């Protein structure tokens with residue numbers, strides 16, 4: 001999908017309660033497919049989301065990691081421990097880890113970004 005077209009649809013669909021007939025429309029289907037399959041659309045939409053939330057994504061190797069770290073935090077910026085939707089944690093020291101959802105606070109520390117392969121630790 002053309003990014004310009006995607007931006008138009010994003011303005012119409014994003015963050016809104018959409019009626020059933022809109023969700024079932026071809027336009028909406030093409031829009032949600034583009035987020036998942038078109039890298040330019042994904043990158044733009046994710047950057048927009050993080051910007052609107054005031055999340056500083058500039059220091060991350062890629063938007064995937066920035067977005068997953070953003071989603072790992074609650075409204076106060078604290079790590080949401082024990083939440084099965086959280087796939088990665090970042091600590092203040094710049095350490096990254098994958099939470100093991102077994103009821104304890106187990107983490108697997110990782111040294112490379114799972115999405116783009118950049119070395120994470122110093």
Ligand SMILES: [Zn+2]
Nearest residue numbers: 061062113116
């Ligand atoms: Zn990355």
